[in-house]
Structure formats: C-alpha cells, structure tokens
Amino acid sequence: MNLWVVLAVNSITLGGLLFLLSAGFSLIFGLMKIPNLTHGSFFMLGAYLATSLIAHGFDFWTAAILGGLLVAALGGLVERLILRRLIGAELAQVLVTLGLSFMIADVCLLVWTGDPIRIATPPALRGATLVMGLGFPTYRLAISLVAVVFAVVLWALLDRTRLGAMIRAGVDDPAMARVVGIRVSRLFTIVFCLGAWLAGFAGVIGGPILSVYPGLDQEMLPLALVVVILGGSGSLVGSLVGSFVVGFLYNFGQAMFPELAYVVLFLPMLVVLVVRPQGLFGRQAA
Amino acid sequence: MAVKVRRREFLAGAASAAVGASLAFPAIAQPKPVRIGLLTVKTGPLAAGGIQMEQGTIRFLKDRSNMLAGRKVELVVGDTGGNPAGAKTKTQELVEREHVDMIFGPLAAFELLAITDYTAQAKMPVLSLAAAEDMTQRRPNPYFVRASGTSAQPMHVLADYAAKELKLKRVVTIADDFAFGHEQMAGFQRVFEDAGGRVVKKLWPPLVTPDYTPYLAQISGVDAVVQGFAGSNPVKFMKQYQDVGLKLPVLAGAPACDEALMKSFGDEAVGVISCSAYTGDLDTPSNRRLIDGVVRDYGNVPGLYAAGLYVNGIVAEAALEKTGGKTDDREAFIKALRSVSLTDTPRGPFTFDHLGNVVGSFYVRKCERKGDKLVNTTIKTYPKVSQFWTYDEKWFLAQPVYSRDFPPLKS
Secondary structure, three states: OHHHHHHHHHHHHHHHHHHHHHHHHHHHHHHHOOOOOOHHHHHHHHHHHHHHHHHOOOOHHHHHHHHHHHHHHHHHHHHHHOHHHHOOOHHHHHHHHHHHHHHHHHHHHHHHOOOOEOOOOOHHHOOEEEEOOEEEEHHHHHHHHHHHHHHHHHHHHHHHOHHHHHHHHHHHOHHHHHHOOOOHHHHHHHHHHHHHHHHHHHHHHHHHHHOEOOOHHHHHHHHHHHHHHHHOOOOHHHHHHHHHHHHHHHHHHHHHOHHHHHHHHHHHHHHHHHHOOOOOOOOOOO | OHHHHHHHHHHHHHHHHHHHHHHHOOOOOOOOOEEEEEEEOOOOOOHHHHHHHHHHHHHHHHHOOOEEOOEEEEEEEEEOOOOHHHHHHHHHHHHHHOOOOEEEOOOOHHHHHHHHHHHHHOOOOEEOOOOOHHHHOOOOOOOEEEOOOOOOHHHHHHHHHHHHOOOOOEEEEEOOOOHHHHHHHHHHHHHHHHOOOEEEEEEOOOOOOOOOHHHHOOOOOOOEEEEOOOOOHHHHHHHHHHHOOOOOOEEEOOHHHOHHHOOOOOHHHOOOEEEEOOOOOOOOHHHHHHHHHHHHHHOOOOOHHHHHHHHHHHHHHHHHHHOOOOOOOHHHHHHHHHOOOEOOOOOOOEEEOOOOEEEEEEEEEEEEEEOOEEEEEEEEEEEEEOOOOOOOHHHHHHOOOOOOOOOOOOO
C-alpha cells in the first residue's frame, strides 16, 4: 500500500520536473518546428552553471534563475546565428542541434571535469513532509509546486497577454501571422530564449535530486521527446498532461515491470504516433 | 583547464626529451624506447574514470622520470570514446601504426571484450582494469593480466564480511543493469548465501536512470542494501536513498564508494561499507607517492582508476626488469608479467594466478567524515584473495559465469 502512495507522489514530482523541461521544448517545436536536440544540453548546462554560481556564494534560487538566464543567452545566440538560417531545413536543424549538444557536452567536460557534482538541497526544503501519513522529501513536493506555478504563469502568458496571442498566432499559421504584422522572427528568438531558460532552470531545480554529470543531457532529452510527442507539440496543456503521464509511466513501469521499463515508457509514445500523430492535445497540423 | 595545460606541457616535454635523446646519442648504445599504449576514455559519460586512468599513468611515468628498466618510455594515448567500435579502432592504431609494446586499459568490460580476440592474435600484452569475469576464467586470453580483479572478487569479500562480521541475514541488492552489475551481485549472492545469508530481491535499474525512487520504494523487510553502481550513478543513488528516508545500512562495491567520488558525496555516504582492491589509507610508500603526486598535479584524490593504472605501471616495470628491458620476445615478456610478485604497490601485495588475474589484498572500508572531507577508513584487510574466493577452481569454472539470473534467487 505504502509503495503505491510513494510511487504516486513521486510520479507527480517527476512530472513537475519534466513539465519544466518539456514546456520549452514543446513551445520551440510548436512555433518554430525545430526539433531542438540541444534541449537536454541546456538542462545540463544550467545545472553546471548553477554549481559554479553556488560555489561563488549565490543562493540556490538566485543561481537557478541566473543559470537559466545564461543558458537563455546562449540559446538566443544559437537561434540568431545558426538556426535562423536553417528555417524549414529539418534535417539540417536536427544535425546542427545534435552537433551542438555534443559540443556543449565536451565543453562541460573540460570546464567541470567528468566528476559528478552534487547540488545541495536548499536548507529550508530539507527533510520530509508527511503526505497521507508517509514521510516525503519536502524538496520533491516543492518541485511539484514550482511546476504548478510555472504552468499557471505560462498559461497566463500565452492566453492572457499580447505576446501570448502573437505566439499562438505564430504557432497556428506563421504566414498569416506575418501578414497581419506580427514579427514572427522576433517571436522565434523570444520563444527560443524562453525555452532555453526553462530548460536551464529545470536543470538547476532537478540538481538536488539528479546531481550533474556527463551524460545527464542524453538522459533527459528522450524524456522530453516522449512528453512532447504524447502531449502534442506547441500545447501547454499537452506538455503538462504528457509530463504527468510520463511521470506515472516511469515510476509505476519501473516498479512493476522493471525488465520492461523502457517498453512501458516508449510504447504509449509509439501508439500515440500511430493513432494520433499530432499528440493528445496537439492541433492538427496546418 | 589548468590540468589540461599541465598535461599537455608534460607530454610535449616528454616527447621533445625523447626526440632530443635520440638526436644526441645516435643508434649505437641507446636502446629504443618502450612504447606504452593507453586506451582510455576522455569524452562522454565514462570520461571521469578515463581521465583518472590517464592521470595515474602519467603520474607513474613522472615518478620514474620516464625510464623503466633502463629504457626510455613513450606513452601513446588513445581515446576510445567509451564504445566497443572506438576501442577496436584505437587498438588497431596502437598496434599497427604506433607499434606499442603493451597496452594499458581499456576502461570498460565491453571495450575489452571487443578487442580481446584481436590483441590475442597480435600477441599484444594487455594490462586492464576492466572486470569481466570470463576474461580470466572461461575465455582466458594468454596475453592478458589484471591487477585490479574481477567484478565479483571484492564482492565475495564484502559478502563474507557482511555475513560473518556484520551478522546480516537478509539483504536486497541493487545495481546497474549491465554485465558488471550482474557479475558483482551474483558473486555477492553466492558467498553471502553459502555463509547462511539470504538475498531476498535483486533490483536492476537501467544504466541510465534519472530517478531511483521507484526502485527504492520496493526495499523493505531486509537488514541492509547492497548497491553496486558505477560511474556517476552512486552519487545520485545515495542522495535519493537519503531523500526517501531509508535508514538501512548500505554496503557497496568498489566503484560505488570510490575515493574519487568522495568529493561528490555528501553526508549520505557516511557509514557506507565497501570493498575494493584499492584503499586510500593504505600506508605503502608507493601509495603515498601516488596520492601526493595526483593531488599536487591535478588537485583531486586518486581512486581505483588512477591507482589501477599506477599499479599497471609498476607491474610493467617489474616485468621489464625481469627481461632486462626486452619486450621483443612477447612470450617471454608475458611470462615475466604474469610471474610478477609485488609488495610495495598502491593496492598492497599481490601476485597473478595462471589465468592472469590478481591474487592479492582486498580492503573492507567504512566511509567516514574527517573534518570537512569524507574518507574511506579500512576496517579489515583480506590478504591473498583469489578470483575463485575459497572455492575449488575446477568447480568454479564448471559453473555458468555469473549473470543476471545466476545464481538464481531462492524462493
């Protein structure tokens, strides 16, 4: 009985982390049609940057925000200097972003060495909180809360602001959006930076659970892909639902069918791809 | 960054010194240098161990001023990228183009398995850390020596200690779902159960598992947890172990509580009991030299990987001294390698068995906090441990190789 409660609560916290990671991926893919394979690298880079910031005396949350900003700046450069020239060339985008992910991994290895680095849990969130009579790590619960806050903020941004309306217009019909005077290319940069920031921030937030080490990028990227394919690209609700679905599949799959952990995780993705290629909440491709 | 520069400078210096020497004293008296090929991993997820292997090798050669048994040494480093195909390519390069006299490495078992047939054919002596059991058991390579041990060798010791000294009765094991993990836990299970204990459950998270909580949630009704993770996974595992509030004692394999990980661990690792072929507090002159040198040059504490390569250097040196510095007669050289018997090494005294695997000391250690640092303190030394533990070699080899499902769990 306890096992199921632990798994359920843990599914929600993993889902929260995945949402932070995949929301940006989904926005970028939805708006720009770029399968951004550096997204896992942004996640890892954010975490690495935060370890250095924390070592220089910043507190955890400042380091998370700043680490995210540095990653966003890099994302902006990548978008402006490289991806901008490759609009519509999907194969080139895949190759470039994949190549970049290898380069970022190598630079990280050079700067932060190959040793795993631990990010300490912020002091206020150490220890356990009782959930349904069971002790649960407070920090993990806090992640779920952060994810919910971000979901609300992102939803408000997309649904209630002018910028959001422009982004939505860009996702739905970029050609028409241009015609009505929306500077879609600037939107691209903004969205790419926002996505990179979310990934970098998620990396820092995930740090106290996952720690940072070479290869973290390639561990997280497939999870983001599954979330976005399940939920549907360009859809915030899709990312949210997809994240929690993957969180549950991951936790319960590994506990109940450990030999088939990956099958349990990827089979639903295959089914969705075949039956509903646009994802559970994705809109039919225009 | 600074590390890199120094390493390059050293290599450049070593190379120019070698060139200078051959220019200054033309062919007559000067024997040609011994060429050592190092197969290591400097990119990708296995890079941490690979970089330490290189540090250990370079430190050893520095300590010998680049001379072994009267011959200059040239080191050729090949980065395998941590995959079998890369290992194969680099090995061929080292053998056919660089004409090395022996190979140190590779790091991972699957790399070793990819090159073993080729190196045996080429009669190339290989001194490796990779722990795959059958390399010195059912599929022996006559040109292979391993001074570190098989996957299960330290686990036999750990199991003995767990059953007899810690009086543990029931444990659950958890390790990466690949050959090294399987072999470790199978070895633990055999000795632990023969000593009256019981392995209740064996958990196998995939090598790439961001979150171990689903596995941790399945642990209950036991006295202790035995974990055999490798690479960076132990750090993540121990943190999450603490986060879910588990208080059971943790026993660990060699890479799972390695000295090199101490700076990455927090207090969650305090109290972990592990067994390894190397221990940082072993008081031998060569171990002190190794630690001082690596700390001075690279600013980190050496662990199993750096020490293992340092030991390989000592083995090669001892063999070269036996053959009078000659490596051309490969049969004689490998014979010399395998008949090496050493006392002052960073891993203590050891010899090799007829299959090329180490018979030597293994150390049971407890992780403790000393000041602001974590250290492993040796609590018991098992001398002259063979890869077959106390079992009869013929019987042992007649059994299937350790695997995920062998020995099977008792129901």
